[in-house]
Amino acid sequence: xxxxxGGELTRQLVRDxxxxxxxxxxxxxxxxxxxxxxxxxxxxMTTDAYVVQPLVFPGGDIGRLAVCxxxxxxxxxxxxxxxxxLALVIEEGLPMSTLDLVIDSIAAAAGExxxxxxxxDTKVVERRGEDGLTITTAGIGRMRDDVRLAVNxxxxxxxxxxxxxxxxxxxxxxxxxxxxxxxxxxxxxxAALNGLIAAMLDSGADVKFxxxxxxxxxxxxxxxxxDDTALSLEVIESAIPIKPIAxxxxxxxxxxxxxxxxxxxxxxxxxxxxxxxxxxxxxxHPLGASAAAIGRFVRADPPLVELITRAGGRRIVQRPYGxxxxxxx
Amino acid sequence: MCxxxxxxxxxxxGLDEAAIGRVALVDFxxxxxxxxxxxxSEADVGDWVLVxxxxxxxxxxxxxxxxxxxxxxxxxxxxGLLPANGQAESEQ
Amino acid sequence: MDxxxxxxxxxxxxxxxxxxxxxxxxxxCGTHTVSLFRSGIKSLxxxxxxxxxxxxxxxxVTSQGYIDAACELSTRPxxxxxxxxxxxxxxxxxxxxxxxRGAGAQVKVVYSARDALQFARExxxxxxxxxxVGFETTTPSTAAxxxxxxxxxxxxxxxxxxxxxxxxxxxxxxxxxEVPIDGFLCPGHVSVVLGCGAYRPIAxxxxxxxxxxxFEPMQMLEGIARLVRQVAEGQALVENVYPIAVSEDGNxxxxxxxxxxxxxxxxxxxxxxxxPESGSILRAPYRRFDAAERLDVxxxxxxxxAGCQCGQVIQGKADPADCPLFAKACTxxxxxxxxxxxxxxxxxxxxxxxxxx
Ligand code: SF4
Numbered sequence: 001x002x003x004x005x006g007g008e009l010t011r012q013l014v015r016d017x018x019x020x021x022x023x024x025x026x027x028x029x030x031x032x033x034x035x036x037x038x039x040x041x042x043x044x045m046t047t048d049a050y051v052v053q054p055l056v057f058p059g060g061d062i063g064r065l066a067v068c069x070x071x072x073x074x075x076x077x078x079x080x081x082x083x084x085x086l087a088l089v090i091e092e093g094l095p096m097s098t099l100d101l102v103i104d105s106i107a108a109a110a111g112e113x114x115x116x117x118x119x120x121d122t123k124v125v126e127r128r129g130e131d132g133l134t135i136t137t138a139g140i141g142r143m144r145d146d147v148r149l150a151v152n153x154x155x156x157x158x159x160x161x162x163x164x165x166x167x168x169x170x171x172x173x174x175x176x177x178x179x180x181x182x183x184x185x186x187x188x189x190x191a192a193l194n195g196l197i198a199a200m201l202d203s204g205a206d207v208k209f210x211x212x213x214x215x216x217x218x219x220x221x222x223x224x225x226x227d228d229t230a231l232s233l234e235v236i237e238s239a240i241p242i243k244p245i246a247x248x249x250x251x252x253x254x255x256x257x258x259x260x261x262x263x264x265x266x267x268x269x270x271x272x273x274x275x276x277x278x279x280x281x282x283x284x285h286p287l288g289a290s291a292a293a294i295g296r297f298v299r300a301d302p303p304l305v306e307l308i309t310r311a312g313g314r315r316i317v318q319r320p321y322g323x324x325x326x327x328x329x
Numbered sequence: 330m331c332x333x334x335x336x337x338x339x340x341x342x343g344l345d346e347a348a349i350g351r352v353a354l355v356d357f358x359x360x361x362x363x364x365x366x367x368x369x370s371e372a373d374v375g376d377w378v379l380v381x382x383x384x385x386x387x388x389x390x391x392x393x394x395x396x397x398x399x400x401x402x403x404x405x406x407x408x409g410l411l412p413a414n415g416q417a418e419s420e421q
Numbered sequence: 422m423d424x425x426x427x428x429x430x431x432x433x434x435x436x437x438x439x440x441x442x443x444x445x446x447x448x449x450c451g452t453h454t455v456s457l458f459r460s461g462i463k464s465l466x467x468x469x470x471x472x473x474x475x476x477x478x479x480x481x482v483t484s485q486g487y488i489d490a491a492c493e494l495s496t497r498p499x500x501x502x503x504x505x506x507x508x509x510x511x512x513x514x515x516x517x518x519x520x521x522r523g524a525g526a527q528v529k530v531v532y533s534a535r536d537a538l539q540f541a542r543e544x545x546x547x548x549x550x551x552x553x554v555g556f557e558t559t560t561p562s563t564a565a566x567x568x569x570x571x572x573x574x575x576x577x578x579x580x581x582x583x584x585x586x587x588x589x590x591x592x593x594x595x596x597x598x599e600v601p602i603d604g605f606l607c608p609g610h611v612s613v614v615l616g617c618g619a620y621r622p623i624a625x626x627x628x629x630x631x632x633x634x635x636f637e638p639m640q641m642l643e644g645i646a647r648l649v650r651q652v653a654e655g656q657a658l659v660e661n662v663y664p665i666a667v668s669e670d671g672n673x674x675x676x677x678x679x680x681x682x683x684x685x686x687x688x689x690x691x692x693x694x695x696x697p698e699s700g701s702i703l704r705a706p707y708r709r710f711d712a713a714e715r716l717d718v719x720x721x722x723x724x725x726x727a728g729c730q731c732g733q734v735i736q737g738k739a740d741p742a743d744c745p746l747f748a749k750a751c752t753x754x755x756x757x758x759x760x761x762x763x764x765x766x767x768x769x770x771x772x773x774x775x776x777x778x
Contacts (some may be wrong), residue, residue, distance in 0.1 A: 008754050175360065180532055183354075183361040245359035252357045254332045254764070256459075311638035312424045313461020315774045321753040331479075331558035331610040332452055345535075347569035365535060367565040368675040379613060379666055382505075382555075383533025384562040387613045387672050393665030 008321035010215075032073040032211070035143055042143035044079035046070060050135045055098060057176040059168075059187030060263070062135055063102035067109035068192045068263060069214070070139040075194040076210040076266060078149045078201070079141035083118035084110065087136040090124045094132040102133065113192035115139070147201050151228045153208045159275040160225070160233065160295045161268040163196060163288045164189070165241045166218050170260035171249045180253070186245055191264035196287045203281035205274035211267050216320055219258040221267045222295075222305045223319035233305045235295030235317065258307075259320035272296070333381035335394045336362070338374050355380060423639070430642050431465050437649050438469035444652050445471045445601055446645065447737055449591060450608030451478030451765030452636060458774030460638040470649060473600070473737035474770075476590045476690065477608055479555040480507045480763035481735050484689040484723035487583050488513045488759075491552055494581070494718055495526040501544065502528045503537035504552040507763045512726060512756060534566035534580075541570075541578035550712045553580040558610045560584040560701050561675035564682035567703075567710050579712035582703060585688055587611050588619055589699035595627045600737045604630040604648040606641070609663050614679075616671030617661045628657040635663040682707050689723050691759070692732020729758035734767050741768040748772060 019027065026034040033046030050066040067084065074081040086106065090099065110117055172188040174180055193212060201207055213221040218240070226233055242257055250257040264287060270278050275293050282288030300306075305317040336355040342363065345352050350367025355378060362380070366372050369385040377394035378385035438444060448454055454474045457463045463472065476482050492513040495502045502518065509519045509530060522528040527547070531537050534551055541549035553563045563580060570578045587608065594600055607620055612633045620631035630651035634644030643662045651658060661667055679701070688700020703711050712718055725732055728746050733739035741747050741760065751757035753769055760766035 012754065185359055248334075248358035249360040252334050252336075252360060252362070307461070309459075309461030309638075310424075311427055311460045311462055311465070313464040313638075315458055315461045315464065318773050331450070331556065331608070333558065333610045333613070345569060347572040349565055349569040349572065365533075365562075365565065367569075368561050368672060368678060370674060379610070381558050381610060382562045383535045384565065386558060386561070386610070386675060387666055390665055396665070 008319045011319070031077065033077045033079065033139075035077065042145075044074050044077045044141050044143050045138065046073040046077070047136065047138040048073060050137070051131055052173060053131060054173075054176050054178070055131075055133055056101065057188055058172045058184070060190040061102055061105050062133060063105035064109045064190050065263060066135040066137045067106055067113060067115070068190050070137040071113040071115060071192040071194055072212045072263075072266075074139050074141040075192075075197040076212055077143070078147040078210070079143050080198070081113060081115045081139055081141040081194050083116050083140055085138040086117050086120040088120070088122045089134040089136075090122065091127045091129075091132045092124060093127045098132070109192060113194055144201065147207060149207065149209055151209055151225070154225070154229045154231065154269055154297060155271075156231060156297050156299045157272050158208065158269050158297045159272050159293050160222070160235070160297070161270065161275065161278060161282070161291060161293050162213075162218065162241065163193075163266045163268065163282050163291045164264070165243045165246065165290050166213070166262055166265060167242060167246045167250055167257035167260035169214075169263040170217070171246055171253075171255075173261075174253065175249070182249075182252075184245070184249060186243075186249060189262055189264035191287055193264065193266050193287065196282065196285045197266060199281045199285045199288070200268065200278050203277050205270050205277045205281070207268060207270055207274075207278065209267075209269035213262050213265060213267055215261050217257070217259040217261055218267065219256070219305075219317050220319050222317055225267075225269070226303045226305050229297065230303050231297045232300035232303045233295050234298055235305060235307050237307050237309045239292055239294045241290045241292050256320075258317060269297075331381055333379045333386060335377055335379050335389055336364070337394075338372060338376050338378060341374055353385070355385070427465070427638060427642060430646050431467075434470060434646055434649060435467045437653055438467050441469055441653075443469050443471045444649055445473055445603045446606055446648050447473045447475040447594075447600075447602050447604075448606040449475040449477040449587065450606075450611065451481070451763065451767070452610070453606060453608065453634070453641065454478070454767055454770045455765045455774075456636045457641055458770045460641070462638050462641055463775070465642075466645070470645060472606075472645075473602070474734065474767035475605075475737055476594070476693065476735045477556070477587070478735065478760070478763050478765045478767070479559070479585070480511060481731060481759045481766050482585060482590075482690050482693075483508075483511075483554055483583050483759065484691050484720070485513070485726070486689065486721035486723050487581070490713075490718050490720045491581060492516060492518060492521055494550055494712065494716065495521045495528055497716075499546070499548055500527070500716070501540070501547045501549045502526070502552065503531045503540055503549060504528065505554070506530045507765075508552055508554065510756065510762045511759045512762075534563050535569075538566050538570050538575065538578055541575055542573075545577055548577050548579065548716065550716070551578070551580045553582045553584055556585055556587050556608070556611050557614045557679070560683060561614060561672075561679040564679045567682050567707055568678065570710060571707065579710055579715055581712040581718065582683075582701065583688070584683065584701035585690065586685065586699050586701065587615070588623070589696055590690065590693070591623055592627075593693060593696045593699065594736060595623070595629065602629060602737065603652045604632070606644050606648060607631050607633040609633060609635040609640075609667065612661075612663070612667045612671065614672050614675045616669050617659050617667055618669050619671070620659045624657045624659050630657050630660070632660045633663050633667050635666065689720075691723060691735060692725060693736060694723070726758050731758035731760040731768070734760050741771040744768070
């Protein structure tokens with residue numbers, strides 16, 4: 001069972017075993033949320049289940065992750081997040097102090113993101129494993145009328161941006177795992193992106209696509225973009241922002257940072273002429289200070305993500321295909 | 330065949346439980362792992378070592394170790410394919 | 422990194438190989454295979470420089486019988502398997518360790534043999550078996566861990582040994598004469614332990630140039646350039662472009678610890694069969710740590726998964742793309758053979774980093 005890493009295997013599982021039985025026009029695009037028409041008002045709806053081991057990690061915890069993740073799913077759809085639901089499945093034996101910490105963190109994150117926890121549910125179940133706590137959140141938000149996010153609007157020449165440094169969340173969580181523990185000053189980047197995304201959309205640029213590169217990392221989103229546009233992407237390795245500490249931690253563990261999860265970054269596609277405007281807007285926001293253009297779309301057959309490496313060579317970037325375990329050899 | 334990374338010894342934790350070798354805290358540019366010095370008994374605080382599978386397999390010359398990091402650290406040289414970053418470099 | 426330097430070397434290589442028949446160089450080490458792709462160096466080489474992947478991916482050279490034995494062990498009640506990550510997904514006769522873990526077996530991924538020993542100490546009620554694979558870079562770490570277990574009197578720690586020696590494998594390839602090889606790009610980190618003197622017999626007896634290189638793009642390129650120069654000039658020397666880590670004599674302390682615990686013995690390699698003196702077997706005083714002996718594990722004969730050509734690939738006799746299953750029935754999500762599973766397996770590296778349609 002390697003379906004857990006958010007890579008190719010998860011995609012196959014969803015595509016082959018789940019979607020066919022539930023298919024409908026709202027579900028099938030398999031985007032981060034669905035846009036539902038409520039008597040002429042377009043509302044975006046999304047849901048996500050959160051499991052993370054350990055529950056508390058450098059820079060965040062499962063509560064903050066749940067709020068920010070759902071807020072971000074709404075924001076990248078072009079919605080203004082409004083309200084969240086919160087379902088907690090608590091396993092017996094979860095320390096009360098952990099629960100308190102998580103709930104405090106949920107409250108704080110909701111405050112930061114300017115959303116309310118509008119409804120909730122709590123179940124206490126028998127101890128099942130080491131996880132102790134699962135959180136499911138749903139979120140709704142009003143769709144902005146002034147944005148038109150659609151992959152089919154992406155054209156050759158369009159530029160791909162990333163709003164900041166990559167790979168910090170996945171590495172920070174890994175550093176706290178009992179089995180591979182290492183000391184690091186790396187922190188998860190988990191953050192609500194609705195403010196940053198609003199700043200980009202308000203800049204007047206014609207933003208065509210937004211996605212937060214969570215599980216599967218930047219590589220996963222880039223691979224999706226190529227699949228969905230049938231265009232190729234040329235990405236410049238040296239342009240991808242990454243902190244040296246993250247680069248070195250990935251190297252130490254034998255991981256490709258492109259495949260490591262982020263929880264506070266956004267991949268953006270804009271027409272080349274608008275790239276500067278979006279970058280300026282980003283860099284003025286505290287969460288977007290290290291934003292950079294990393295690549296552009298080109299027509300090529302077959303469609304691929306091609307990385308122009310630091311050494312000046314070329315290689316293909318693919319979606320990671322499952323849990324990328326630290327390797328020794 | 331074998332991944333190994335250079336790091337710098339920042340602390341000697343003492344002998345391992347079975348007294349086969351010393352255990353050290355090794356810094357990999359900001360992240361730190363406990364590493365056994367059983368195979369490199371001469372290594373000491375401040376030394377650069379090459380670490381494989383939790384063991385230091387050799388002591389490196391400092392200047393050389395820094396050079397090894399250099400490749401990784403050069404992440405600012407943004408390619409000129411992307412005018413949006415405001416830097417130009419001929420890259421073909 | 423100096424991109425201009427890289428361009429210069431590439432240009433030199435182009436000139437040196439113009440109008441020449443292809444030069445066939447084997448990169449023995451799987452980490453070189455991956456790094457050559459990942460850094461894009463492979464894409465810069467002139468067509469006349471042909472790189473062939475060699476038998477240097479520890480997971481790929483491990484015999485199928487061993488994988489099956491590890492899977493069988495994992496299903497026994499009270500047994501925990503500790504292993505490096507890459508072994509987990511290699512398909513055994515019917516299933517992989519990952520499948521067994523899904524069905525309830527305890528399979529724990531560790532970063533170091535020391536972590537496996539630590540796990541054994543913390544779980545006295547379980548028999549903890551460490552899958553000891555790898556070459557001379559890794560063998561000393563297994564040896565030191567066994568010494569520690571011995572001295573601390575840990576009774577529930579075992580290893581299933583499948584450590585291999587690099588030079589005998591290179592020699593076996595050369596003496597079979599089936600694969601034309603003009604020179605060897607020798608593994609950087611194995612050489613840290615062995616020293617570059619270990620390749621002298623190959624240079625002298627078989628008249629093949631050997632160059633030890635590290636894993637940064639410049640290093641690998643420099644290594645390749647030196648090999649090409651030697652081939653062009655008809656030389657067969659041992660050169661070392663990784664002197665910051667590799668000396669003539671390597672790490673004698675590491676070898677001493679390795680030799681204290683292990684002795685050379687016959688080893689079964691995937692598809693290459695049993696090669697005398699090509700593996701590390703436990704010396705008598707440490708046999709009580711041998712899971713095969715103590716837990717009565719039978720390591721069956723090697724065989725190739727149906728249709729898989731890994732055996733040919735690791736000997737440089739076939740390119741991944743020559744395998745009819747490559748990128749069709751066999752992909753990283755559904756690997757048929759270990760060369761597609763291991764992150765440094767040749768098939769996985771080709772699939773992940775090279776253009777294929
Ligand atoms: S492509 Fe798959 S089946 Fe073919 S040799 Fe490689 S691992 Fe074996």
